[in-house]
Amino acid sequence: MIVELGHFCLILALCVACIQATVPLVGASRRHIGWMDTGRTCAFAVFALIAMAMAALMHAYVTSDFSVVNVIENSHTDKPLLYKISGVWGNHEGSMLLWVFMLSLCAAAVALFSDNLPPPLRARVLSVQGMIGVGFLLFILFTSNPFLRAPNPPANGHGLNPVLQDPGLAFHPPFLYLGYVGFSVAFAFAVAALIEGKVDAAWARWVRPWTLASWCALTVGIAMGSWWAYYTLGWGGWWFWDPVENASFMPWLAGTALIHSSIVVEKRDTLKTWTILLAIVTFSLSLVGTFLVRSGVLTSVHAFATDPARGTFILLLLLVAIGGSLALYAFRAPKLQGGGLFAPVSREGSLVLNNLLLSCGCATVFLGTLYPLFLDAMNGPKLSVGYPFFDRTFVPLMVPMIVAVGIGPMLAWKRGDLLGALQRLSVAFAVSLIAGLILFYMTYGGPVLAVLGIAIAVWLAGAVITEWADRIRLFRMPLADSVRRAVNLPRAAYGMSAAHFGLAVFVAGVSASAFSQEAIEVLPVGGSMRLAAFEIRLQAMDKVPGPNFSADRATIVISKAGETVATMYPERRFFPLQKQTTGETAIRGGLVADLYLALGEADAAGHWTVRAYWKPIVSWIWLGCLIMAGGGLISLSDRRWRVGAAARSGRGAAVPAAGE
Amino acid sequence: MRVLGRPVAAFLLIVWSVATALAVEPAERLPDPAMEARARAVSAELRCLVCQNESIDESHADLAHDIRVLVRERLSAGDTDAQATAAVVSRYGDFVLLRPPVKPATWVLWFGPVGLLALGLIGSFLWLRRRPGIGPTPLTVAEQQQLDRLLREDG
Numbered sequence: 054m055i056v057e058l059g060h061f062c063l064i065l066a067l068c069v070a071c072i073q074a075t076v077p078l079v080g081a082s083r084r085h086i087g088w089m090d091t092g093r094t095c096a097f098a099v100f101a102l103i104a105m106a107m108a109a110l111m112h113a114y115v116t117s118d119f120s121v122v123n124v125i126e127n128s129h130t131d132k133p134l135l136y137k138i139s140g141v142w143g144n145h146e147g148s149m150l151l152w153v154f155m156l157s158l159c160a161a162a163v164a165l166f167s168d169n170l171p172p173p174l175r176a177r178v179l180s181v182q183g184m185i186g187v188g189f190l191l192f193i194l195f196t197s198n199p200f201l202r203a204p205n206p207p208a209n210g211h212g213l214n215p216v217l218q219d220p221g222l223a224f225h226p227p228f229l230y231l232g233y234v235g236f237s238v239a240f241a242f243a244v245a246a247l248i249e250g251k252v253d254a255a256w257a258r259w260v261r262p263w264t265l266a267s268w269c270a271l272t273v274g275i276a277m278g279s280w281w282a283y284y285t286l287g288w289g290g291w292w293f294w295d296p297v298e299n300a301s302f303m304p305w306l307a308g309t310a311l312i313h314s315s316i317v318v319e320k321r322d323t324l325k326t327w328t329i330l331l332a333i334v335t336f337s338l339s340l341v342g343t344f345l346v347r348s349g350v351l352t353s354v355h356a357f358a359t360d361p362a363r364g365t366f367i368l369l370l371l372l373v374a375i376g377g378s379l380a381l382y383a384f385r386a387p388k389l390q391g392g393g394l395f396a397p398v399s400r401e402g403s404l405v406l407n408n409l410l411l412s413c414g415c416a417t418v419f420l421g422t423l424y425p426l427f428l429d430a431m432n433g434p435k436l437s438v439g440y441p442f443f444d445r446t447f448v449p450l451m452v453p454m455i456v457a458v459g460i461g462p463m464l465a466w467k468r469g470d471l472l473g474a475l476q477r478l479s480v481a482f483a484v485s486l487i488a489g490l491i492l493f494y495m496t497y498g499g500p501v502l503a504v505l506g507i508a509i510a511v512w513l514a515g516a517v518i519t520e521w522a523d524r525i526r527l528f529r530m531p532l533a534d535s536v537r538r539a540v541n542l543p544r545a546a547y548g549m550s551a552a553h554f555g556l557a558v559f560v561a562g563v564s565a566s567a568f569s570q571e572a573i574e575v576l577p578v579g580g581s582m583r584l585a586a587f588e589i590r591l592q593a594m595d596k597v598p599g600p601n602f603s604a605d606r607a608t609i610v611i612s613k614a615g616e617t618v619a620t621m622y623p624e625r626r627f628f629p630l631q632k633q634t635t636g637e638t639a640i641r642g643g644l645v646a647d648l649y650l651a652l653g654e655a656d657a658a659g660h661w662t663v664r665a666y667w668k669p670i671v672s673w674i675w676l677g678c679l680i681m682a683g684g685g686l687i688s689l690s691d692r693r694w695r696v697g698a699a700a701r702s703g704r705g706a707a708v709p710a711a712g713e
Numbered sequence: 714m715r716v717l718g719r720p721v722a723a724f725l726l727i728v729w730s731v732a733t734a735l736a737v738e739p740a741e742r743l744p745d746p747a748m749e750a751r752a753r754a755v756s757a758e759l760r761c762l763v764c765q766n767e768s769i770d771e772s773h774a775d776l777a778h779d780i781r782v783l784v785r786e787r788l789s790a791g792d793t794d795a796q797a798t799a800a801v802v803s804r805y806g807d808f809v810l811l812r813p814p815v816k817p818a819t820w821v822l823w824f825g826p827v828g829l830l831a832l833g834l835i836g837s838f839l840w841l842r843r844r845p846g847i848g849p850t851p852l853t854v855a856e857q858q859q860l861d862r863l864l865r866e867d868g
Binding site for chain 2: 447575
């Protein structure tokens with residue numbers, strides 16, 4: 054009964070979304086205030102309905118209702134509660150439901166926090182969100198219904214893939230989807246602005262917090278996925294340039310560019326058409342990502358044909374959404390006039406460079422991900438595009454960008470003084486040079502590019518600190534005054550500094566991975582091997598039962614210079630239901646280095662393969678991402694956003710006229 | 714999105730790995746560390762054919778094991794790195810190369826990013842040069858009145 058209610062709620066949500074997609078839009082063009090307000094009500098209603106559908110599916114999972122096909126295929130009574138819940142989105146149908154749930158959440162949030170938005174703009178934004186909702190609700194109801202009943206319910210389900218039964222992965226999809234779908238707000242604002250034919254500073258000020266919030270969620274989501282890969286896959290890799298990863302990385306790159314270009318729109322009233330295009334492209338890339346992952350086109354273009362209904366539907370959705378918005382863009386964008394002028398060397402100029410490099414980086418990832426598919430579809434040669442390609446194309450684009458991130462914030466708006474900025478950054482440059490030389494000397498004969506990478510990271514960190522010190526006039530005025538300036542700095546400034554500093558931390562972590570060491574040996578119980586300064590001894594092997602698996606657990610003692618520093622327990626888990634074995638790595642680490650142990654199989658003699666890695670500052674990769682996302686959150690807490698934008702310049706008269 | 718495609722890869726990987734151990738097993742290694750380092754470098758650029766974007770150096774699959782052994786045999790027999798790679802390509806095709814070869818069919822792939830950057834640079838340069846002709850935005854009526862008032866107050 055509850056399951057049918059969920060299904061019914063979803064159908065009702067589709068009906069309401071249809072109203073949301075049309076009535077406010079017509080209301081906005083006719084200036085009918087009642088019709089415009091429908092958008093708000095509808096957004097709340099759709100959110101409530103989809104939340105109920107979500108709750109119904111969750112209820113089916115938690116109570117292990119094996120009359121529902123989706124639950125049979127993805128759950129089992131023995132599964133821990135956390136994974137029963139996360140199982141809801143650990144499959145195609147459920148994850149699409151999560152997608153529309155996040156979408157309706159965003160629309161409801163826009164409806165809730167848009168008191169200071171002119172009613173026509175709000176109505177149009179909500180309408181566009183409604184249209185996206187209609188598309189995806191249709192997709193779910195017609196091709197991927199999670200509420201389908203099974204005619205002959207079995208006694209138990211098939212269970213969730215053991216690899217997915219992991220806390221990191223339980224929360225990875227919600228964050229990722231919040232990021233993906235959050236960009237729909239920027240998209241809706243862009244389309245609404247195109248319909249209105251007006252983009253100004255106030256518009257940018259409304260869009261920025263939404264973009265920033267989704268960017269934060271996406272950053273956390275991607276970092277979580279990468280961290281999961283690191284501790285799950287058993288050899289410490291954390292990024293594979295896998296198409297599925299790239300699918301989330303492309304919107305991130307475009308979204309990062311969007312955050313920066315909308316600053317220029319807000320502060321300087323220029324780069325408008327470009328920003329609108331970026332907003333459209335960012336969400337389009339989210340849609341393309343969904344298509345890539347959901348259609349099965351990734352495994353092979355031919356797998357696409359095995360489930361043509363879904364693939365074709367999403368492709369159609371893509372065409373309508375992307376094609377429609379780009380067509381609108383082509384029609385209306387030329388009417389948007391840019392105002393503010395600036396010299397090439399200026400804050401605006403540096404942000405243009407940032408956008409250029411990020412967009413090219415994004416295009417590179419796009420090419421690397423889709424070109425093999427394109428060639429395959431054209432019956433061309435089958436290609437693999439892996440990390441060696443991206444190392445040679447994407448990384449060289451990012452190096453100048455990271456260097457420029459240090460300089461850009463030091464330049465003034467309109468006309469900057471590059472020489473002056475570089476002079477003020479001379480300390481940061483000297484420090485990075487010295488750090489690089491010392492590291493080069495210490496690791497002589499090792500990877501030179503990694504040394505360069507760390508030197509760049511030091512440069513960026515130094516530049517961020519210099520910029521902050523500059524702002525509060527540290528050592529150039531009494532300390533008390535500097536402290537007062539530091540306290541009064543807007544949160545957005547701290548947000549920027551934190552995010553850029555996080556990037557430096559991330560770059561250092563990535564570069565340092567070239568210095569990791571490994572030891573792989575077959576050890577008898579009691580045997581030992583060496584790794585860096587550590588001795589690694591396999592002390593004991595035990596059989597340990599788990600809730601839905603049985604494990605071989607190794608007790609491994611780590612000692613340094615004869616002294617025990619840690620005892621670690623890597624496992625191999627056997628899941629009888631799926632007849633699968635997964636490795637459970639043991640990681641002991643911190644800010645300095647990670648010690649990473651993975652247990653392999655036993656040989657006939659009962660000796661175990663033990664893989665051990667020493668990875669200096671590898672945790673900085675995810676720490677850096679968290680700092681970046683934290684910077685975004687600090688910036689979001691800036692009171693400017695809460696106070697809301699000033700009245701829209703020159704359009705104030707049009708607003709009260711509404712509803713006549 | 715890893716959750717959505719990774720399971721497929723992970724599933725394949727597990728199916729193939731049940732009978733084997735993890736990537737680069739100790740038994741495979743060559744006695745000469747320099748030769749082994751070369752073998753690792755060669756394997757890192759070869760794709761495991763049954764996994765998604767994992768190199769044979771990282772993969773747990775049986776096939777990856779076979780190719781790793783093949784590479785080591787070739788290197789031991791005196792092949793250069795390029796010859797060992799070519800031997801694997803002759804069996805499995807260009808698909809095993811994680812770094813696609815540069816040839817007409819891949820020009821778009823390899824030179825697209827540089828081309829785009831060049832276009833972008835030229836485009837932004839032209840845009841910046843053209844723009845001074847537009848001139849500053851005229852003041853709105855309200856702003857003009859405010860300015861007049863301020864000027865009057867000063868005077």
